[in-house]
Amino acid sequence: MRLLLRVLAPLFALLLAVVGLGIVVETVTLWVAPAASPLVVPWPSWRAAVEGLTWQSGSVRAVAIVVGVVGLFVLLLGLVARRHDVYLADPVPEVTVTTSPRSLARAVGHDVRSHDDVVSASVVASAKKITVKAATLDPAEEVRASLRERVDETLLRLPLARRPRVAVSVTTTKGVK
Incomplete structure (x- = not known):
């Protein structure tokens, strides 16, 4: 389990870094040259598609369920992959x-x-x-x-x-x- 966690943690970090970098690039492009926007991500069309959605929409609920399941999986993986130390008798109360x-x-x-x-x-x-x-x-x-x-x-x-x-x-x- 720890090996799987060691592989997944950098992948999640890389994914978040790429998404963050994309947001920064798109934001700077919108500020500097609004006519040239969007640069990579087609956010105006995404915005138009999202404006019609409500919390009762099936796609919103499906995405929420998927995010919840993935989050629960990552949480359980982290709990299972913890160190399983064997405790020895403490020489003094302040030392474990x-x-x-x-x-x-x-x-x-x-x-x-x-x-x-x-x-x-x-x-x-x-x-x-x-x-x-x-x-x-x-x-x-x-x-x-x-x-x-x-x-x-x-x-x-x-x-x-x-x-x-x-x-x-x-x-x-x-x-x-």
């Missing part, structure tokens, strides 16, 4: 300490991968939940219990303000001997 979910996943993943029985592992973290998926050559249930303990120990070492739920799944893979 956060980390990224990626950093939390990296810390947990490092401890999970350092386990002797783990062949590979992936960790996804958020402020509410940490999901660990690991592969092992040994029986999965034994490794799952020890990995769960290891993740719990890692979370106890970290000064998290709120402890996330933990889900650990382990699969047994066939190794090459």
Whole structure:
């Protein structure tokens, strides 16, 4: 979502800049040479078309609905694309300490991968939940219990303000001997 927002924001800004520049050019052209106006935008014909419209016109209502839907889409996109920080315990009341979910996943993943029985592992973290998926050559249930303990120990070492739920799944893979 953040990538989409990073693409849309400059496009909207460019669109507004072009519209603003067009308005300035048309205004200056009208002031300097009224006979040469309009330069780019056919605003006299647009003005004549708009003069006959009222708030009850179907086209006015359709444009209002489209603008409202686009505005709502942009608002929702901005709300969804916000940063999802993981809050840590504040050292003093005036200081707020956060980390990224990626950093939390990296810390947990490092401890999970350092386990002797783990062949590979992936960790996804958020402020509410940490999901660990690991592969092992040994029986999965034994490794799952020890990995769960290891993740719990890692979370106890970290000064998290709120402890996330933990889900650990382990699969047994066939190794090459």
